Every structure is written in structure tokens, then in C-alpha cells.
Amino acid sequence: MQNPYLPYPVRIDEIITETEDRNLKTFKFVFLNDGDEEKFSYQAGQFAELSIAGKGEIPIGIASSPTEKGFVMFTVNKVGLVSTFLHNMKMGDIMGIRGPLGNYYPWDALEGKNVVIIGGGFAFTTLRSSIVYMLDPANRSKFGDIHVIYGARSPGMLLYRNELAEWEARDDINVHITVDATDDPDWKYNVGFVPTITEQKAPPADENTYAIICGPPVMIKFTQPVLDKQGYKHDHIIMSLENRMKCGIGMCGHCNVGKEFVCKDGPVFTLAQLSHIPKEY
Ligand SMILES: Cc1cc2nc3c(=O)[nH]c(=O)nc-3n(C[C@H](O)[C@H](O)[C@H](O)COP(=O)(O)OP(=O)(O)OC[C@H]3O[C@@H](n4cnc5c(N)ncnc54)[C@H](O)[C@@H]3O)c2cc1C
Incomplete structure (x- = not known):
């Protein structure tokens, strides 16, 4: 079994500036190692931790569809330490992706x-x-x-x-x-x-x-x-939900609301499910 804390190495293959304020960029990544794309098998609604050595990890929803092959895509808002560092990276740079994480739309x-x-x-x-x-x-x-x-x-x-x-x-x-x-x-x-x-x-x-x-x-x-x-x-x-989280696998307790871990039990919930948990989201 793959170590859940170990990111897959990826290369930035394309960067698209989405918005006129230039604060939102889409990153297309390709997996460096044969077989990793298949192991990173995901469903629409899941997220991953984008992992930059020496900077940290950020949870970001997967913007590509499982029907799109050859790359995985994320759109990132520049808000703080890791997202700003990512915005300054260039095509060809190497980083990591950990996941896929969380549940997905039903x-x-x-x-x-x-x-x-x-x-x-x-x-x-x-x-x-x-x-x-x-x-x-x-x-x-x-x-x-x-x-x-x-x-x-x-x-x-x-x-x-x-x-x-x-x-x-x-x-x-x-x-x-x-x-x-x-x-x-x-x-x-x-x-x-x-x-x-x-x-x-x-x-x-x-x-x-x-x-x-x-x-x-x-x-x-x-x-x-x-x-x-x-x-x-x-x-x-x-x-x-987009609660703050760290490990992404229900171990660290940063994102739990009531008994639910947003990273593991979510991030997708029905409104009926949310009515049973404290309104911390
Ligand atoms: C499941 C999930 C999916 C997400 N999907 C996306 C996505 O597709 N695109 C995207 O741009 N962002 C997404 N986010 C939010 C993203 O994770 C945060 O913006 C990111 O972690 C900020 O990291 P940073 O190091 O750049 O900022 P930091 O330096 O950690 O913080 C900068 C500022 O952002 C605030 N902040 C940090 N994390 C969050 C958060 N989770 N919610 C609200 N405010 C926060 C901090 O309080 C601070 O004010 C998602 C979050 C989750 C949990």
C-alpha cells in the first residue's frame, strides 16, 4: 500500500492565468513516474494536497475530470505562503501531489x-x-x-x-x-x-x-x-466544504466538525448531513 503521506512527483506542464487580477492560475501537472497516473485514480469532487518541498502542502480541489487523461489540473487562488510560492513557479518545475483525498459527489x-x-x-x-x-x-x-x-x-x-x-x-x-x-x-x-x-x-x-x-x-x-x-x-x-486541514487523511484532527473529519468523511456532504453537525463550517 502506498504511504499516504508520500506525494507523487509531478512536473508543471502548463500554467494558465485565469482572471484579470492574475490571482487565479490553473496548473496542469504530468506525473513523472510510469504508473503513478493510474494509481492517482480519482472521482469528480475529490481534492489533493499540493506539496512543495520546504514550503508545505495545501489542499486543493481537483479541477480536471477523471475522463481527461495525461494530466491532472488544479486552479489555485493566491492567498498566502504556499499558494504564492506556487504562483511563482514555472513550467517544467517539479513538485508533489498527495492524494486523491476525501469523498466525492455521489x-x-x-x-x-x-x-x-x-x-x-x-x-x-x-x-x-x-x-x-x-x-x-x-x-x-x-x-x-x-x-x-x-x-x-x-x-x-x-x-x-x-x-x-x-x-x-x-x-x-x-x-x-x-x-x-x-x-x-x-x-x-x-x-x-x-x-x-x-x-x-x-x-x-x-x-x-x-x-x-x-x-x-x-x-x-x-x-x-x-x-x-x-x-x-x-x-x-x-x-x-473547505475547512482548514493538514494531513488530509483523518489523522491530525485539524478539520473535524463534531465527529466528522472534513478531509476523510467529506469534503462532500448533503445539507441534510450538515444539519446534524455543529455549524463550524
Ligand atoms: C477540500 C478543500 C479544497 C480546496 N480547494 C481549493 C481550490 O480548488 N482552489 C483554491 O484556490 N483553494 C482551495 N482551497 C483553499 C486552500 O486550501 C487555501 O487557500 C490554502 O490552503 C491556503 O494556503 P497558503 O499557504 O497559500 O495560505 P496561508 O499562508 O496558510 O494562509 C493565507 C490566508 O488564507 C487563509 N486560509 C488558509 N487556508 C484556508 C482555508 N481552507 N479556507 C479559508 N481560508 C484559508 C488563512 O487564514 C490566511 O488568511 C481548498 C481547501 C480545502 C480544504
């Missing part, structure tokens, strides 16, 4: 169901993974209608803009992009906060419809009542 339960993805800001990473996974030709027929509601502060703060445009043009997914505000006269999408657009565009709840929601706490706080009003049951609302 793909078996979601089969045959309509899926409403609601995302805000840079928390869209594992949602991008999920959308690419569901749209894969081998998987699309397994799901019903797919709706995406995704918002950022301004057009220049949206992630994955080329892909958003591609999804927009498809007829097997309903994409509703929104920004808080813009003075761009050519902006052709929505203007308004995610909860407002959710109220306008999310399909009404039924037994066959699940919502996956990821975003800043304020977005979640105001979107949840909208979903309640539309009749979504709390076991049909799926969320991913």
Missing part, C-alpha cells in the same frame, strides 16, 4: 437524475470537473437535464472562459453565467447575484433533481433559502 445516486450545478467565484473548480465528467460522450446519457448557474464578481473574474462559451453553445446543457456587475456594453449574459439567478433559472425541485452547490459562504447563505422555496429537499442539496 455519482451513483446522481445517475438518471437532473443535476443543477450552482457555483460562485473560484469554488467552481470541482464543479468544472463534474461538468466535464457528465458531458463526456461515455457519460452524458447517464444523466437527465444538466443546469449550470455560475457567477463571479465581474466578467474578468470568471474561470474557464473558453469552456463556458463552448458549453453555452451546446444544446445538452443549460448554462446561466452571471456577474455581480459590469459596464461592458457587449456583455451578453446575466447580471445579478447567484441566488437571484438561481431563483429565475433553476428548475423546480422534484424527486429526480439534485443541486450541487459550491461557493463563498455568503453565496451559500442566500442560495439555500431560494432552493428551500423551490422545494429542494436537504438530502438533494450537495455541498463541498
Whole structure:
């Protein structure tokens, strides 16, 4: 069995600056050793520890989809010590990835169901993974209608803009992009906060419809009542938490809320599950 504390060595293969403030970059990594990509077998919704020798490790959601082969991808916000160091690294540099860690979106339960993805800001990473996974030709027929509601502060703060445009043009997914505000006269999408657009565009709840929601706490706080009003049951609302954590494997106790370890039992929980644990998330 692989030592869970040992990272796989990877090379930075591509770096994409996502946002106009240059604080969000996507890193594509390739595994250095034969066989490691297969061992790093993951599902959409999981995360990994990005590991830089002498600097530390940070938990980051996996933004690539398991259907994308030859690389693994993460989108990282520059906030502190390790993420800033990573932002200054170059293509070709070597570092480590430890994982995959945590649970994932309940793909078996979601089969045959309509899926409403609601995302805000840079928390869209594992949602991008999920959308690419569901749209894969081998998987699309397994799901019903797919709706995406995704918002950022301004057009220049949206992630994955080329892909958003591609999804927009498809007829097997309903994409509703929104920004808080813009003075761009050519902006052709929505203007308004995610909860407002959710109220306008999310399909009404039924037994066959699940919502996956990821975003800043304020977005979640105001979107949840909208979903309640539309009749979504709390076991049909799926969320991913980003508590501070260290080991990622349920050993150190940095991330536990009540009896749950967010790194091991989560980070994905239904709202019904979260109602049983203290509101420390
Ligand atoms: C499961 C999971 C998935 C995540 N996915 C992503 C992702 O896809 N992209 C991404 O950019 N970030 C993600 N994060 C958050 C990311 O782990 C932190 O931003 C990162 O650890 C900061 O490390 P640092 O060394 O750069 O900052 P530090 O120097 O440790 O801290 C800088 C600042 O960030 C704050 N901070 C540190 N960790 C967190 C945290 N977990 N939540 C809120 N504030 C924090 C600190 O309090 C401080 O104010 C995720 C976190 C978790 C637990």
C-alpha cells in the first residue's frame, strides 16, 4: 500500500492565468513516474494536497475530470505562503501531489437524475470537473437535464472562459453565467447575484433533481433559502466544504466538525448531513 503521506512527483506542464487580477492560475501537472497516473485514480469532487518541498502542502480541489487523461489540473487562488510560492513557479518545475483525498459527489445516486450545478467565484473548480465528467460522450446519457448557474464578481473574474462559451453553445446543457456587475456594453449574459439567478433559472425541485452547490459562504447563505422555496429537499442539496486541514487523511484532527473529519468523511456532504453537525463550517 502506498504511504499516504508520500506525494507523487509531478512536473508543471502548463500554467494558465485565469482572471484579470492574475490571482487565479490553473496548473496542469504530468506525473513523472510510469504508473503513478493510474494509481492517482480519482472521482469528480475529490481534492489533493499540493506539496512543495520546504514550503508545505495545501489542499486543493481537483479541477480536471477523471475522463481527461495525461494530466491532472488544479486552479489555485493566491492567498498566502504556499499558494504564492506556487504562483511563482514555472513550467517544467517539479513538485508533489498527495492524494486523491476525501469523498466525492455521489455519482451513483446522481445517475438518471437532473443535476443543477450552482457555483460562485473560484469554488467552481470541482464543479468544472463534474461538468466535464457528465458531458463526456461515455457519460452524458447517464444523466437527465444538466443546469449550470455560475457567477463571479465581474466578467474578468470568471474561470474557464473558453469552456463556458463552448458549453453555452451546446444544446445538452443549460448554462446561466452571471456577474455581480459590469459596464461592458457587449456583455451578453446575466447580471445579478447567484441566488437571484438561481431563483429565475433553476428548475423546480422534484424527486429526480439534485443541486450541487459550491461557493463563498455568503453565496451559500442566500442560495439555500431560494432552493428551500423551490422545494429542494436537504438530502438533494450537495455541498463541498473547505475547512482548514493538514494531513488530509483523518489523522491530525485539524478539520473535524463534531465527529466528522472534513478531509476523510467529506469534503462532500448533503445539507441534510450538515444539519446534524455543529455549524463550524
Ligand atoms: C477540500 C478543500 C479544497 C480546496 N480547494 C481549493 C481550490 O480548488 N482552489 C483554491 O484556490 N483553494 C482551495 N482551497 C483553499 C486552500 O486550501 C487555501 O487557500 C490554502 O490552503 C491556503 O494556503 P497558503 O499557504 O497559500 O495560505 P496561508 O499562508 O496558510 O494562509 C493565507 C490566508 O488564507 C487563509 N486560509 C488558509 N487556508 C484556508 C482555508 N481552507 N479556507 C479559508 N481560508 C484559508 C488563512 O487564514 C490566511 O488568511 C481548498 C481547501 C480545502 C480544504
